[in-house]
Amino acid sequence: KNQIKGIIIALAALTILSFVILRLFEKLINRPISQLKDRMRRVQEGDLDIQFSHLKNDEIGSLAKNFNRMVTDLKKANQKIEELFSKQMEKAEHLASIGELAAGLAHEIKNPIAGMKGALEIINQQTDISDPKKEIFTEMLLQIDKINNVIHDLLSYAKPKEISMNLVDPSEAINNAIKLARTQVIDKEIDIRFKSLGNGTLALIDADKIQEVMLNLMVNSISAINNKGHISIELHEKNQRELEILFSDDGMGIKKEHLPQIFNPFFTTKNRGTGLGLSICKKIIEAHNGSIEVESKTKEGTTFSIRLPVLLYSD
């Protein structure tokens, strides 16, 4: 009888003990882990204000501490991204609205200017060369052409025409741009060198647009060169799949703090610049799925590297 009693007591003790151990296990390990799981789920759902409190100095405590740190870092990173994003959006919206405004204005101005120019041309023709007014009319016509150039830039920035690719010799576009650029070189001694691909390689590009890019770059270089200098243009090809244009000058260079801004529309350091030249270049290159990068050192010069992932054909 006593034996049975002993066994029952032992069994009861064992049951109580295992119950206590189970509770303890639950309290010490299972519960924190299931809490962690629950909090992880909430973080996943985007709640970044979650933290563990009353941390013990054990493994689970350190797990929870790390969890807390991770959530805090995540929250900080998230805030930074949101800040940057809203800044970028603001900037993009700002630029887009400036662009629209400018394009609208340019459109409004274009027709009256054309009218003025026509009228002035007639008056100018009817004015005798000996008349001192003739000089004024001629100067006015020149100024009108300048206004027209600005309007052209504004419009092509705000509304770039569709790109139309053709299989052409890229050297032709570049040679045309060089010819046009030479007419702008007055009072300066500028040596323009061009190394083409040779062997009549053809590339699938929008030749007019690439010509516009090259002209914009050359006009910039010409104004960056003081009296005497060099402009060099080189074409390279890679595996008949990429056309690279290296464009450099030994002009005054671009200040380090200006470099990140030069492709932004309306960024200019010139009194009479509109700051649209390089942003138009970038748009055209990107329409070819290409990239344009710049390297520059003040007093030494500037190099633009353009990469166009276009097909090339050679015999």
Ligand SMILES: Nc1ncnc2c1ncn2[C@@H]1O[C@H](COP(=O)(O)OP(=O)(O)OP(=O)(O)O)[C@@H](O)[C@H]1O
């Ligand atoms: N080759 C270069 N050498 C030195 N600075 C340059 C060169 N190209 C561009 N820059 C700098 O980048 C700025 C922006 O050039 P971008 O062509 O976009 O505008 P801009 O020449 O000032 O005006 P726009 O081209 O509209 O007449 C210039 O004002 C100039 O400070």
Ligand SMILES: [Mg+2]
């Ligand atoms: Mg320019």
